[in-house]
Amino acid sequence: MVRFTQSCARRTSTMINQNANQILPTPVRLGADERFTGKGITIALADSGYYPIADLTQPTNRIRAWVDATESPARVLRFARDEAPTWPGYDDNAARHWHGLMTSTVAAGNGFLSGGEYRGVASDADIVLIRVMGEGGGIPNENIVRALKWIRASAEDYNIRVVSLSVSGDPYKKLLGNPIDEAVKALVQQHIVVAVAAGNDGVRRLTPPATAPDALTIGGIDDHNSFDPDEVELWHSNYGVSERKLPKPELVAPSIHIAAPLLPNSETAARAQDAFSKNDTAYIRSQKLITPHYQQVEGTSFAAPIVAATVACMLQANPALTPFDVRRILIATATRVPDADDARQGAGALNAFAAVAAALAQKDRPDLITEKSPLIRNERVYFIYRDPRAKRVQLRGEWDNWQGTLDAQQIEYGVWVIEMPKPSSGFYAYRFLIDGTTWIDDPDNPTRRTNPYGEFDSVLVVS
Template sequence: MCLWLPTWARRRRSWTGSKIETWNLQHATMGKESSFDSPPRRGRHSAVAASFDVLCYGTISLDNIVHVPAMPTPADAPSATADYYKPGGEALTVGVPLSTWGLDVAVAGNEVGEDSYADFIIGELARYPHVDGRWVARRARARTPFSRIFVTPAGECHTVRYWFDDAAYVKPTAAMVRQARLVTTTASGIDESVGAARLARKAGIPVISADAVAPDHPLVPLSDVLIFRAVALPGHFPETTPHEHARRLRAAGGGVVIVTAGDGPVGALDLEGQWIELALYRMQVIDPIGVESLFRAGILYGWLQRWPLPEIIRFANAAAAIWVDAPTAFKRPPTLAEIEALQVARSSATAPTGRPSANDRSVCPICQHPVDPGLFEKHWRLEAAVVQRLRDAYPAWRRVEGICPSCVRPFVGPRLPAAGPVLEEGHPIYGQAERWVWPTPARLYANPHYTGRGVVICFIDSGFYPHPDLTQPENRILACVDATRTPIIEPADFSVPHGTSWHGLMTSVVAAGNGRLSVGDRRDPSSLLRGLASDARLVLVKVSDPRGRINEVDILRGMLWVLGNHERYGINIINLSVGGDKPGRRRRSALNEAVDEAVRRGIVVVAAAGNTGVADLRPPASARGAITVGGLDDRNVLDRSMHRLYSSNWGLTAEGDGKPEVIAPSIWLAAPVLPGTRIAEQNLLLDRLWRAGDETLPLLLKTAAPVLDFDSALVQAPLEEQRYAVRRKLVENKVISPFYQHVDGTSFAAPIVSSVVAQMLEANPGLTPERVKSLLVQTAERLPNEPAERQGHGVVVPERAVAAALREIHGRLSDEPLSPYHLDGDIHFVYHDPRARSVAVIGDFNDWQPGALEMVECVSGVWRAILPEPTPGEYEYKFLVDRDRWLDDPENGLKRPDGYGGFNSVLLVC
């Protein structure tokens, strides 16, 4: 494919043939390793001096985004769950991203009024030093265009527009246009847009326009690049394809034509008449509002960088993908580094299946040893800190060149957030650069390949909310039941947040959330704040009384509903993070009897022990059949020598059995904030204030101070005092990210164990509740130097529990030692995976070569390998499944970070 040379470069006489040839040669070799971190300086490619890079001409308005659980109907007026304002209109939504990427931008278009809407717009523009708003004209009699956009959890949008039709536009002048290197506008029906394009064409300045679909539109022959949406064709040109219509626009005098097609590939007709198509970067669509403007901004940026056409479209696609994948509230344009990271991560080819030949192997640029393709592709998932250490050690190394696991090993260190100001000394979350907690799967070394698929967990709690972590991209909630009184309401509507909703929201998401609103790296699931059972389905049963209190009779009412309906929904597990109001020992309890009856019917029941730190268990935690869960304080670190007991309850059942059976993390856990509440609004503002620059923070505090309950005098206080107040509020609100806070209590230890049980039942659906409990306690790990009666059998170990569940499928293997074990001078590895087609052991002892130690499937789903005992020492290793998926040994509790976001297992040879 020929490179794309911009028409404006061809037109300008100051460009010589040699310069153009040099530019072509430079960009013909440009690959994904090229950096986007250095935007062009003003006027770098222009023969005429320019005051700014881009003139964005179009609508200037204010958008009000309102989140509602459902659109209003004549019979129902839902309560808004979020409500905020942001600058809108084509001029601003294209100009602001360009300014954040380092370009100087001028915006112009319609007049705005002398009203609060315009005040907000002007105030927001002041936050962007690269945006020149000198031509944003204000007039007393003008009314600022305004849009109110209603958004539902399903992504449905309904827009109401005010005062757009009456807007008066500032007439563009030659003096205005000549100061730009590039002009962009839209075919929005205003004569001034065409006038701006004509002035630009006369001055030899390129024009990039959007939405000029009709070939006879006056913008078509004036545009160097035309961008339109394929969805606009059926209403105007129903018989034509995007490719055919692009050629019609070209025949009408248009330049390059780019066609977007929703979630389909982007098509483009280049100047040589060649039609190309480029696939999108597939991301989860959380909020698509404004994506067309982000895409156009990406095209403008790439044009000014003078990249080839395919490279420009890839950049715009990446920017748009990150935009739609971000949560709505306080959405910001992606940074250049984020765009580059996505492009780099998605540039790798899918690893081939089957055994590669020697010619198929890659070569590590550090050690020059051959690397299996399935392993070589893993370098795209290296942690940022490891990449930086490698660059420091090997300045000539580029990430795109790859690296083998052996060479990564020396550069793996403790996982810490990036450098930055400390929030609170000595605090396990705030005593570091970023507010950060270990995701539960990493915290517990859980097997990432079991996520509760096919398992149904019932939560009985004080209230619930259908959080995006449970309902997007698929709604995994099977039923919502209101058992607060008789008759029980089914189905119930939990979509409106109430004061009782937060507890059940948090417990259900801790167990089964998929991290949808996490701020981690979506290319790496291990970084997301998700539960271990992120594919499980849920039944939610509310049992609090109208005043938000929970008594034993309320829990019993919910349990009896489950006993009558568990077969209808296929309920496998009941999670009870609630407790009764009377001590449970030496008395008959109807609630405990209901728990035991559920166990007899084949349902695993998990109950929280309580948080008062005394020998006092109350129903349902005192039920003999329940798995009662106490608390662990891991101090938000992986070093098990630093772990200690949480102040949870313990005691004996009426039958004399000691409880809890196991303990699980009970503090420093991530849980979602209930949307639509004051604390949710505060946390969004706090996150924005914490990341604000020194110039922006005082401006933001003017509007944020009342919401955050700050003293009004703080707005005039010194900057250090303002930052201190924000820090203290972050700690007070337990903020981790805009949508999550850290929580504590055995209420959250219980759902962690419920999620482990869901993993076990996915691995082996035939397990009985009694066997599940037995395997959990057998595979738990005791805390040294802590009382046995307070911790039961110790900390739950998900990997071992799942491995034991898999072994149960083959009864005769259940007494075999855990992998790896020493026998007669050999090391024996055992792995259970009925879905695997091939498994290999790779590690330090065989230079991480998949062909050196392949496992053999002895019986269905049981894989074995024998390694002659190597010389004494420590060896790190993994299992490579199907030559692509790798994981640490589920049965080996000795782990170390691997530098790729996961862990290696450690083999000790004495």
């Protein structure tokens, strides 16, 4: 799921050779809020393999654990803050280490090898690294499932709030209820946000975990290494539907012109050092090198950890957010890609700054999980309906003479909320519409009156 690419942008680091491939650091191009860097949040990644790069271990180690999910049961090595983490085979220069090295640093690297220049959006987050690729090079579905189940069992121990999956399983003959998507669902039910790479072929085809209805499936954009929103266009990422026929992806994020470290002690790293020392412009450009330590990378494998890192910042800003809150905010704040197919872009391009701002703003929102409906607070009215079987919940009422329909957002499994401005003083009848077919009164509200159809309407009392 990884390709390498070239770009020509402004100078961003004193370490960059004047003939190198120069790009904007990811937080800069996203306009990320520098006050929030994922501190206190742990991101778990499942990938082919990893390396304990300085961007994750210096000046303080942030790798909480390395997990080998190719074994049953999974093998776990935990690490302390002052420890130099290592694990079996980390330094054997195997190609599988590079992909996970890149995805983990795109999410949470602090740019140590670039003086902080090429950091990830969540540069203070802790991480857990889970290997799912076997020695033979494949990633069986059972390894992905084992990784996801381990995360669920261990999330509390490590404060795992976000999962980034830049892996693809094999297609299941029966998509509905497949083990990978069910394991993702179990994580979301445990208040863990899951971001998944859509794939890079530009076709209408998704495979688990990108098909998981409860995951945030992330497609790609090419912003041409520019701040200009008019330069943004869709990248050739996959799209399709989930097992429940819900459209995917949910949103898109940068998939090209992204900085990631070279694998230390590899032949590529050695040749990069040599090329910069000799000012070998032709080699630097051909290999898309940015500095002696960083190279440009490409793929939705990096769009997913960028979104996961943004989610970590949202949770740092407002730890009370649920996965449903995160989904709603990301979709509501996304920026539409002009003249792009809706099926391929979902809600649009990630707006990291707006997403964190919205997360902060929601701190003033009451705890709607436990409140009774209707709730009037701070000039807003909240209607709350609880039904785990409902697929869609809507509301109509007398405040606009029953003309408009308000759609509810699911903020927790089976908990639906509709928010609107408080109307002027008075009495307003209202009803819920469930799945487009069934009208009911508000079960939480004892204030009711009969309607012309011989049924009950609930009544909102505004004083």
